[in-house]
Structure formats: structure tokens, C-alpha cells
Amino acid sequence: xxxxxxxxxxxxxLENIGIPEGWVLLINWILGALILLVVALLxxxxxxxxxxxxxxxxxxxxGPNRVGPWGLIxxxxxxxxLLTKEAIxxxxxxxxxYNLAPVIAVFHIIMLFAVIPFxxxxxxxxxNVGVLYLMAFGALGAMAMLMAGWSSRNKYALLGGFRVVAQxxxxxxxxxxxxxxxxxxxxxxxxxxxxxxxxxxxxxxWYVLALPAVFVMYFVAALAEGERAPFDLLEAESEIVAGYxxxxxxxxxxxxxxxxxxxxxxxxxxxxxLFFGGWQGPGAAQFPILGVIYFFIKVxxxxxxxxxxxxxxxxxxxDQMMSFCWKVLVPMGxxxxxxxxxxxxxxxxxxxxxxxxxxxxxxxxxxxxKLLGNYTSDLSRTQNKxxxxxxxxxx
Amino acid sequence: MVGQILxxxxxxxxxxxxxxxxxxxxxxxxxxFLVGVFFGVATLFILLEAEFLAMAQIVIYIGxxxxxxxxxxxxxxxxxxxxxxxxxxxxxxxxxxxxxxxxLVSWLLVKMPFAPVSAEAPAxxxxxxxxxxxxHYVVPFEVASVLLLVALVGAIMLARERNS
Numbered sequence: 001x002x003x004x005x006x007x008x009x010x011x012x013x014l015e016n017i018g019i020p021e022g023w024v025l026l027i028n029w030i031l032g033a034l035i036l037l038v039v040a041l042l043x044x045x046x047x048x049x050x051x052x053x054x055x056x057x058x059x060x061x062x063g064p065n066r067v068g069p070w071g072l073i074x075x076x077x078x079x080x081x082l083l084t085k086e087a088i089x090x091x092x093x094x095x096x097x098y099n100l101a102p103v104i105a106v107f108h109i110i111m112l113f114a115v116i117p118f119x120x121x122x123x124x125x126x127x128n129v130g131v132l133y134l135m136a137f138g139a140l141g142a143m144a145m146l147m148a149g150w151s152s153r154n155k156y157a158l159l160g161g162f163r164v165v166a167q168x169x170x171x172x173x174x175x176x177x178x179x180x181x182x183x184x185x186x187x188x189x190x191x192x193x194x195x196x197x198x199x200x201x202x203x204x205x206w207y208v209l210a211l212p213a214v215f216v217m218y219f220v221a222a223l224a225e226g227e228r229a230p231f232d233l234l235e236a237e238s239e240i241v242a243g244y245x246x247x248x249x250x251x252x253x254x255x256x257x258x259x260x261x262x263x264x265x266x267x268x269x270x271x272x273x274l275f276f277g278g279w280q281g282p283g284a285a286q287f288p289i290l291g292v293i294y295f296f297i298k299v300x301x302x303x304x305x306x307x308x309x310x311x312x313x314x315x316x317x318x319d320q321m322m323s324f325c326w327k328v329l330v331p332m333g334x335x336x337x338x339x340x341x342x343x344x345x346x347x348x349x350x351x352x353x354x355x356x357x358x359x360x361x362x363x364x365x366x367x368x369x370k371l372l373g374n375y376t377s378d379l380s381r382t383q384n385k386x387x388x389x390x391x392x393x394x395x
Numbered sequence: 396m397v398g399q400i401l402x403x404x405x406x407x408x409x410x411x412x413x414x415x416x417x418x419x420x421x422x423x424x425x426x427x428f429l430v431g432v433f434f435g436v437a438t439l440f441i442l443l444e445a446e447f448l449a450m451a452q453i454v455i456y457i458g459x460x461x462x463x464x465x466x467x468x469x470x471x472x473x474x475x476x477x478x479x480x481x482x483x484x485x486x487x488x489x490x491x492x493x494x495x496x497x498x499l500v501s502w503l504l505v506k507m508p509f510a511p512v513s514a515e516a517p518a519x520x521x522x523x524x525x526x527x528x529x530x531h532y533v534v535p536f537e538v539a540s541v542l543l544l545v546a547l548v549g550a551i552m553l554a555r556e557r558n559s
Contacts, residue, residue, distance in 0.1 A: 022397035097427065128521060132450040139458025143430065146465050150423060158469065165466045169459070189521065 036113045036124055040262060047261040048075040050300075051307045058311035085250035093247065094151040101148035102248065102255035108140035109262045116269050117192040119279045119291030130191035131179050134270060135172070138225070141263065142168040145234070145244045148256070152247035160243030163234050163318065170325045171224040171231075177333030178218035181340050182207055182274045185357075195278030200350075203284050206277040210354040213361035213368075214336055215275045217329055219305075222267040224321070227260065228306060230313040231321055268302035269295075276302070332368045339364065402442055409435030422468050430461045447521050 014024045049064060049072060056063025064071030089098065114124035115133050127133060142164050149161020183189055185207060186197040198206050208215045224231035235243035245256045272278060276298050279291030316324070339360040343353060412435060415428035433456040440449035517523060528536050 020396065026397050094421075094423075097423075127446055129446045129450045132447070132454065136450045136453035136458060139454060139462070142462050143457065143465070146462065146469070147427070150465075150469055161469065162466075165462060169462065172458075 032124060033114075037110055040110045040113050041258070043265060044258045044261050045075045045079070047265055047303065048078070048257075050303065051261065051264075051310075054304060054307040055311040058308060079254065082250055082254040087250040087252060090153055090247050092153040094153070097147050097151035098247075099252070101144050101151065102252045102259075104140060104147070105144035105259040106255050106262070108137050108144065109259055109266055111137050112266045115191055116266070117195050117273060117278055118295055119288045120196070120285065121192065122279075122288065122292065123192050126190065126192055128188075128190050131183055131189040131194075134191075135176055135179065138175075139168075139172060141259075144259075148248070149244035152244075154247050156240045156242070157244050157246045159240045160234055160246070163240070164244060166318075166322065167224060167227075167231065167233060170322060171221045171329075174217055174221035174325065174329040174333050175225055177330070177337055178214050178221065179274065181211060181214045181333075181337055184337070184340055184344060185210065191273050191278070195273055195280060198277040198280050199285060202282050203277065203280040204282070206275060206280070208275040210357040211275065211336075211340070211361055212358070213332070213365035214340075215271070216365065217333055217336070218271060218275070221325075221329060222271060223306070223309060224325070226264045226267050226306070228264060229310040230316050232310075232315060233318050233321060264306050265299065265303060268306060269299045271302050272298040328368065328372060332364060335364050336361065398442065402439070405435055405438045405442070409439070423465065426461065426465045426468055429464070430457055433457050433461060445520065447524060 011024055011028065014027060015021070019027070052074070053063040053071070064074035067073040067077045089095065112134060115127060115130040117123040117126075145164040145168075146161045149157045149159075149164065152158075182194060186194045188194060188197070194207075223229075227234045233239070235245070240246075245253060248256060272295065277294075279288075279295040281290065281294035284291040284294055340357060343356045343360060346353070346356075348356065409432055412428045412431035416425050416432060419425040419428055433452060437449040437452040437457075440446075440452060
């Protein structure tokens with residue numbers, strides 16, 4: 001049976017029982033939210049297995065392989081183990097804030113699921129300000145981690161909290177600029193509208209073809225927004241033990257773990273929607289079910305790249321990370337934004353516009369990489385200079 | 396019906412949060428209550444179908460301002476986890492200013508004739524706001540931007556290290 005017919009039959013049934021129209025709408029909304037919630041949580045369990053398997057293969061290991069076929073049941077076993085562990089709360093912790101932090105950490109990400117278009121018109125809330133919604137609720141994560149870091153009454157947790165603000169607030173700017181460029185090109189902030197705008201060339205007219213440099217910028221900034229290596233300084237074990245979640249145990253820790261994986265998945269889904277056509281693909285406009293399949297395939301390829309990067313690269317130093325954002329990504333984003341605005345103002349036909357955008361993107365990317373290469377190849381800068389040199393006492 | 400119940404619920408929660416900001420003894424808790432107030436106001440904007448304003452509210456007030464307030468509290472010495480007194484020496488000034496301001500606002504609300512507008516929010520609200528910013532209201536918009544820039548430069552000038 002068609003999903004929409006099922007929904008209509010359900011609404012008719014509720015109305016026949018004698019529930020007023022407004023309440024039927026409310027019940028429908030709550031049910032939709034519950035479905036998204038369950039999908040998100042089940043997805044997270046699969047993602048944990050997926051990422052561990054990928055990391056294992058990249059590092060020449062097998063990954064989880066004992067529980068169930070190919071170790072598929074491993075995350076369930078882990079979850080059970082975490083559930084049965086003792087939940088320890090530090091004596092001096094600020095209890096309400098301490099317990100609220102993991103809840104907000106997970107739910108601000110699950111709220112992001114509401115605006116992601118899984119197929120044409122299959123979207124929780126088809127709002128006109130979808131891109132802004134992503135920015136808004138994405139920003140709540142920093143608040144949750146600050147709460148966790150502050151309420152634990154632990155120096156390392158507090159340091160982790162400071163790093164959260166520094167890192168997440170800084171890298172929100174390149175992410176926002178990348179989203180802004182896509183909005184400029186598509187002319188809408190509605191995520192489904194952005195996906196619909198990439199239907200050219202039999203569903204392969206993706207924005208990444210016109211904006212490759214913007215995608216690179218988004219991807220790098222998303223690595224930092226998702227706290228993933230090489231930008232995982234929030235939980236750098238060698239520096240601040242475990243960061244903001246050091247005092248969390250058992251299921252409360254598991255919630256932060258869950259938030260981490262869901263966040264990466266949402267960042268991949270947004271990357272796919274903005275740059276890789278979302279649900280678009282050959283034949284997706286005629287058969288919406290194909291759209292769902294295309295969307296999930298693309299998102300998992302994207303997630304695979306995130307996992308691949310995490311398993312490959314070593315961690316950056318915090319000053320390198322901050323100056324990379326402010327001195328490389330932000331100027332690059334502004335240059336890209338200006339170039340796209342100018343090209344779109346010329347009012348050329350579509351093919352010429354896209355070709356020009358592509359050329360402008362490549363030029364900006366090459367210039368950025370060249371400048372970065374010159375900077376890092378100058379050994380006197382990278383090897384001798386110490387940014388936080390301690391003042392030595394004079395003897 | 397559902398809309399009214401939602402409105403009353405959100406309004407009560409927002410007001411309780413606002414009360415919390417004032418009476419919380421712990422500065423960090425007050426900041427968290429403030430986040431709750433901002434969130435409540437954003438939800439009221441959604442009830443009014445002003446999606447753009449709601450999202451801007453969350454991006455700017457929760458994502459940026461509240462986070463910076465919390466950050467500033469965490470960095471300031473003596474504020475961490477300490478419970479502050481309920482009153483300080485300026486309580487009567489503050490009380491007087493509060494009564495004056497409350498009277499002013501209530502007087503304005505009673506006197507001001509609010510013109511009824513259609514219940515439907517315009518479909519192209521975002522476009523209208525956008526072209527308003529770069530069209531009719533371009534001068535105030537630019538002045539506000541310059542003001543923010545000045546504040547930014549000033550903050551850097553105050554905070555930078557002075558090399559002898």
C-alpha cells in the first residue's frame with residue numbers, strides 16, 4: 001500500500017472516532033516525530049557498527065566480528081553492557097544540568113532529522129527556512145557540551161567545554177558560508193527545493209559540479225563540526241583525557257556517543273542534499289521510492305568518507321586548527337561567495353553560468369592551496385616558531 | 396483550540412523561565428534559564444507562522460549570544476558554581492527602574508491602538524524581509540553592521556596583548 005494512502009486512511013479513522021480536526025493534526029505530528037525518532041536511534045546503532053568496521057579495515061584489522069554475522073549484533077551487545085553498568089554521578093555535580101546535557105546533545109540532532117528530505121516531499125517538516133533551521137539547531141550542540149563540561153565540576157571537562165565553544169563557533173562560519181552559496185545558487189532555503197533544483201541531466205545535475213570548492217570547504221568544516229579526526233580536539237585523550245564527557249558513565253555516556261554518530265550522519269545527509277542532489281538520480285522524479293534508495297546510498301558513501309578520514313589522519317594542534325579556520329576557510333568562503341554572487345548577477349544562460357562557476361571555484365581552490373603550500377613549505381615558520389612560548393626565567 | 400492551549404502552555408513556561416533568570420542564585424543557572432526564555436519566544440514566533448524570525452532568534456540568541464554569556468561566566472573568576480546573594484546595594488534603584496518601565500510598557504500597550512491584520516502570514520515573508528533589508532531599510536541595516544564591526548574591533552583592541 002502507498003504510504004500516503006495509509007496516512008489518509010489513518011486520518012479518516014481518527015476523524016471517524018470523533019476526534020476534532022485540530023487534535024487529529026496534533027496526533028499525526030506526534031506520530032511522525034516518533035517514527036523519525038525510532039529511525040534515528042536504529043540508524044545510530046547501525047552506524048556504530050559501520051564506522052568500527054570501516055576503521056578496522058582501514059587499519060588492517062577485522063573490526064567487530066564475534067557477535068552475530070560480521071559482528072552486526074555487536075552494538076546491541078555494547079548497548080546492553082552500557083545499560084547494566086553503574087551510573088556514577090560526581091558528588092559536586094550540578095545534578096539537573098548534568099543530567100540534562102546528554103538529553104539535549106541527542107535531541108538537538110534528532111530535531112535536525114525533521115527537515116531532511118529523504119525523497120521528493122518525504123520530509124518531516126517542509127519549512128521554507130530549512131537551511132537556517134539546520135544552522136539554528138546545529139548550534140545547540142555547543143550549549144549541551146558546555147553544560148556537560150561545566151556541571152561535571154572537573155578541570156578536564158571544563159577545558160573540553162572551552163574547546164567546544166572555540167571550535168564549534170568558529171567552524172560554524174565556513175559551514176554557514178557554504179550553505180549560503182548553495183542558497184544563492186538555488187534561490188531557496190527549503191531543503192526539498194534545493195534537492196529539486198538539482199534535477200538537470202537526468203537527475204545528475206548536482207551542485208557539486210558547479211561548486212566543487214564550496215563542497216571541499218563544507219566537508220572540511222563539517223569534520224570539525226562533527227568533532228571528528230583530524231579535528232577531534234574536544235576529546236583529545238592525550239591532552240584533556242576525554243573532554244567534556246569525562247565524568248559521564250554508563251547510559252549517559254552512551255548518549256553522547258550516540259549524538260556523535262548521529263551528528264556525523266546528519267552532516268553527511270546535509271552534504272548530500274546540498275551538493276549531491278539529495279534524493280535526485282536517474283528516474284527518481286518518476287518513482288519516489290528510488291529517491292529514498294539513492295539518498296541512503298549517497299549518505300552512506302559520504303559517511304564512509306567521514307569514517308575513512310577519521311581512521312587515517314592524525315590530530316591537529318589546537319592553534320593550527322583555529323588559524324586554519326580563520327585564516328584559510330573563512331577568507332576562502334568569502335571569496336567563493338563573492339565570485340558566485342557576481343557570476344549569478346551576469347545573467348548568462350544556465351550552461352555558461354555553471355561553467356563559469358566551476359572555473360571560478362577551481363581558481364579559488366588552486367590559489368588557496370598554493371598559498372597554504374607556500375606557508376607550510378617555509379620551514380622557518382612551521383618548525384622554529386612556537387606560538388605559545390613560555391617566558392623563561394632569566395638566570 | 397489546540398493553538399490556544401499550546402500558546403498558553405508556551406507562554407506560562409516562558410514566563411516561569413524569565414522568573415528563573417531573575418531569582419536563580421547561581422549565575423550559570425540564570426544563563427540557562429535565559430536560553431529557555433529565548434527558546435520559548437522562538438516557539439511563539441512559530442505559532443505566529445513567522446518561521447524566519449523563530450530561526451533567527453535561535454541562531455542569534457541561543458547559538459551566539461547565550462553561548463557567549465555562558466562562556467564569559469565560565470571564564471570569570473569567582474562565578475564558577477558560587478551562589479550569589481539575592482540583593483545587592485543597588486536593589487532600590489533597580490526596583491524603581493523596574494516599576495517605571497513596567498508602568499510605561501503597560502500604559503503603552505493599553506493606549507496603543509493595534510491595527511488588526513489578516514491572520515494569514517504572507518507566503519513570501521522571507522523575500523519581503525530580504526528585500527526590505529537591502530532596499531527600504533538599507534541605511535539602518537548598514538549602520539547596525541558598522542556598529543557591530545566597531546564593537547568587534549574595540550573588543551580586539553581591549554583584549555590584545557601589549558608588546559613592550
